[in-house]
Amino acid sequence: MPQSTLCAEVQQSMDRTELKNTLREEGSSSLKAIHPDFFQKVADYVKELEEEIDKVNNPRSVESRMLEDELQSAMTDVEVIFIRRLKKTIITATTTAFSNRSPQDIQKLLPEEKRVYDALMSSINIARQELLEPIFDPRAVGKLKKNRKDGLAPEPMPDRTTQKKAPEPDLAEPGSPAQAVRDSQEKEAMGKSNINEEFVVVRILENLPTLKAMDNRNYTLHAEDVVVLPALNAKGLVKRNVAQMITAD
Secondary structure (H helix, E strand, C coil), X not given: CCHHHHHHHHCCCCCHXXXXXXXXXXXXXXXXXXXXXXXXXXXXXXXXXXXXXXXXXXXXXXXXXXXXXXXXXXXXXXHHHHHHHHHHHHHHHHHHHHHXXXXXXXXXXXXXXXXXXXXXXXXXXXXXXXXXHHHHCCCHHHHHHHHHHCCCCCCCCCCCCCXXXXXXXXXXXXXXXXXXXXXXXXXXHHCCCCCCCCEEEEEECCCCCXXXXXXXXXXXXXXXXXXXXXXXXXXXXXXXXXXXXXXXX
């Protein structure tokens, strides 16, 4: 069966272009609405690709290799889409909790993502009441303990716009909760979870062009620089004899 016919059959449930377009759109910082059945359609797409590979039953054939490449690409793409959307869900919850602003674009979340958002908001609210409420309103401590004993959900934090309060964190500043979330998710493009995320110290032996490392950061390296790099990148430079590993004595 010609490759074009195979692909046409496989793409009935999920068009490859649709998956790539979604991946590209999710590269922005804003939440995007996707079809409620998006992930199920991808699951069907992957299953059909696997079935077509089995039908070809010749791993060395051109058809099998092309289908295998498409399968691996689809699985990587949908994983990155999931991680990017989860990252934006976490950032939205954190931003809303620390800014007292009404949430925006929450309706664009899938039901499963909305449950993550609600759970994060609840956890943040509990932490704020337990840690900040005794400072801002000591009288509320007794009520908080009573609610917890009775198994009641924590009440929303009161609006303190007219009361003395701690400075609202700048979510764009290093060290803020939202920035910490951003930093922790920067490794999303690294692909599968078996990538070694260990960091090591190396000495650079010669000037090198800017390197985009596995932690998704750009490094401009010069001779005699001593830097901390992801282990995978560091080992690659050492293997090329352009860096030297530095170990603790």
